[in-house]
Amino acid sequence: MQGLIVKIVSEYCYVLNEDKIYECKAIGILRHQKLKLTVGDLAEFEILDEINLKGSIVGFKKRKNELHRPRIANIDQVVIITSVANPTFASYILNKYLAFIEIAEIKPILAFTKTDLIDSDSLVIEQIRSYEKIGYEVFLINNKIKGDQEWNKFKTIFKDKISVFTGQTGAGKSTTLNHLIPGLTEKTQEISKALNRGKHTTTKNELFPVDGGYIADTPGFSSFELKEVAAVELSQSYNFFKQNLGKCKFRDCLHLVTAPGCFIREMVSQLQFPEFIYLDYLKMLEEIKLIEGGKKY
16 A cells, blocks of 8 residues: 555654555564655555554655655645745845755745735835746735635645745744644644643644645744755755856856856846845855855855
């Protein structure tokens, strides 16, 4: 049998097969090989008890991708929730996470919340529209109005996909998720209470069904470091950078302000790539330099 791991609690994996969820443990050889299963894995399992829905995992399919923080596999898209106000639009945090998702070769979706708090002609809206111009899928969400055209369009992107939600703390991620999955807060609180009573540990990740697809909630973030990202990876991260790979004078170009013959820098000067994203990119390079011990670029 084959199924999707939708939740892990202690040593138990909860595997969805058609409309049934089986409580499974991994066989000894998987544990001895230290092959750690994760939410999103496509597990191969044997049914031990059909009445009580118990099983044993004997293997799992090769992952097409994986995130480690949060730990989840086989993701189709990551929805990054960012507020345009309260808290103030933080482009640096968004652009760091966008680069990280691009390096992991996962499709990013940009959802901007609290749009009712700013004017339609504000600089922030102009910056948001610039993401669309360089190829990103963008949604402007007002969580106070769930039935408008933009919200209905947003709901359609989850069909038949595994989606991960993340976003800056206070950006409205929980509110958005509760609109998509009614009662989600209560569900997660019930799980948390049950785990505390049973003294179990959990991955804190769970896939919830939505319109034939699945959504994983993840803890909100306010900042994170680019510890596992090399400068050359960052220079090829954004979709615009990938599409124009090889157009710079030097193959290992990091698109610095002083880089001779840099195509990306030329595109910034011609307003073909947003300057604010480019400036955030340069700040990321500085952060990586500090992590690498002050290495010069």
